[in-house]
Amino acid sequence: MTELPTYPITDRTCPYDPPAGLLDLQRQAPLVRVQLPSGPAWLVTTYDAARTLLDDPRMSSDMGREGFPTLYRQKMRPVLKGSFMRMDGEDHAFYRQMLAGEFSVKRINALRPEIEQTCDELIDRMVRDGAPANLHQAYGIPVSSRSICRLLGVPFEDADYFTEHLEALFDPHRAGAPERIAKSKAALSQYLDELVTRKMKDPGDDLISRLVAEYLVPGKVDRPELLLTSYLLLAAGHETTANMITTGTAALLMHPEQFAAVRDEPQLLRGAVEELLRYLSIFQFGITRIATGDIPVGDQVVRAGEGVIVSPLLGNRDESVYGDPHTLDVRRHGRPHLSFGHGPHLCVGHTLARIELQVAFERLLARLPDLRLAVPESEVPFRTETLVFGTLDLPVTWGDAATEGAR
Numbered sequence: 001m002t003e004l005p006t007y008p009i010t011d012r013t014c015p016y017d018p019p020a021g022l023l024d025l026q027r028q029a030p031l032v033r034v035q036l037p038s039g040p041a042w043l044v045t046t047y048d049a050a051r052t053l054l055d056d057p058r059m060s061s062d063m064g065r066e067g068f069p070t071l072y073r074q075k076m077r078p079v080l081k082g083s084f085m086r087m088d089g090e091d092h093a094f095y096r097q098m099l100a101g102e103f104s105v106k107r108i109n110a111l112r113p114e115i116e117q118t119c120d121e122l123i124d125r126m127v128r129d130g131a132p133a134n135l136h137q138a139y140g141i142p143v144s145s146r147s148i149c150r151l152l153g154v155p156f157e158d159a160d161y162f163t164e165h166l167e168a169l170f171d172p173h174r175a176g177a178p179e180r181i182a183k184s185k186a187a188l189s190q191y192l193d194e195l196v197t198r199k200m201k202d203p204g205d206d207l208i209s210r211l212v213a214e215y216l217v218p219g220k221v222d223r224p225e226l227l228l229t230s231y232l233l234l235a236a237g238h239e240t241t242a243n244m245i246t247t248g249t250a251a252l253l254m255h256p257e258q259f260a261a262v263r264d265e266p267q268l269l270r271g272a273v274e275e276l277l278r279y280l281s282i283f284q285f286g287i288t289r290i291a292t293g294d295i296p297v298g299d300q301v302v303r304a305g306e307g308v309i310v311s312p313l314l315g316n317r318d319e320s321v322y323g324d325p326h327t328l329d330v331r332r333h334g335r336p337h338l339s340f341g342h343g344p345h346l347c348v349g350h351t352l353a354r355i356e357l358q359v360a361f362e363r364l365l366a367r368l369p370d371l372r373l374a375v376p377e378s379e380v381p382f383r384t385e386t387l388v389f390g391t392l393d394l395p396v397t398w399g400d401a402a403t404e405g406a407r
Helices: 020-028 047-054 089-103 105-109 112-129 135-152 156-169 177-201 207-216 223-253 256-264 266-280 350-367
Strands: 031-036 039-044 287-291 295-297 300-302 307-310 395-397
Touching: 020 031, 031 307, 039 047, 047 287, 047 295, 047 307, 089 105, 089 207, 089 223, 089 350, 105 350, 112 135, 112 350, 135 156, 135 207, 135 223, 135 350, 156 177, 156 223, 177 207, 177 223, 207 223, 223 256, 223 266, 223 350, 256 266, 256 350, 266 350
Parallel strands: 039 307
Antiparallel strands: 031 039, 287 307, 295 300
8 A cells, every 4th residue: 555645745945935745746636645643634736626625515624523634643622612713604604794894895994004104113113223123023023913903902002012922922933932822822812801891891993892792792602702703813813914024025035026026116016915925825734624525626536524635835836827836926917826715714804914915015115125135045044844834033134225204
């Protein structure tokens, strides 16, 4: 019996290129059997197969199902009440509907001026403190965390406390990380609990206030459900957006012609953000599901009870969909990428993430037009063995071309 290839595969020779072993699997078939820590599963390697399966209601997100695939060796806990990301069908649809208005284009666009102001204030501070700077700490993290604070309704005076614990939550590489992460999880959970109490007494124009008034008080959800939903939005949105700001900037700086194009032709910005999302595919290991029925995919069939891991990284590098897919091209026009998923579980916060990225890159390139790496490219540290790919430390510098103040 042929031994299955072990997944995940993490050994990249170039930080922006998928591992060679992963591309080898893509050349074999749209569905390839691999060995996860939890057992055998199907790896979905092509764009069309990924969209087919993510759109199919017979694909379950429920980790509590027997045989659910996992990248980790520990047994998965049953889905908690309110953990809408791991629900199916009507249960999942209820929470999506509850959050739909909060992430509408109109509501998120209303946040744009505040995100612009945040970006300008942070760049002002960077310029004031002088080069070099660690862009992740000075810009990526606070842009993301302040946006989350505004969305949830965290008072401005609490933002630094909130950001401090967010940073600890998503920095697993420093000494004492497990203890700090556990402490910060507890601190954030307690803070959100206290915030709900405050919003019940003194509501504002924010997500938690509206969910309290429209769902908690009428009894449509209970307090633990509301708290878990708030925490999931916080955890799912912060690290990925902060990391995309940092790693996206690194990608532009390592491709100077692309940096110059976006800087000099602002009309390219929106498409450039989509291309960076496609090219980086930072949620690199994939989306886990289990089949509840037999699902034909081309000439192959996923049988009921079989685990599936959909790889946006491979789907976004599918040569049959994207011409020259391993090249960063901010002028690219093509089919929508898979970096926010697809189908019923499409990332609920994708509109907010897109606005944050558009504003963050636009202000950074406009204010620091000669931004450049402060170290050789080979010294920029990338993490390739974690669920979210990217660089946490990005030393940058700039010269006299920094522009003054906000626009």
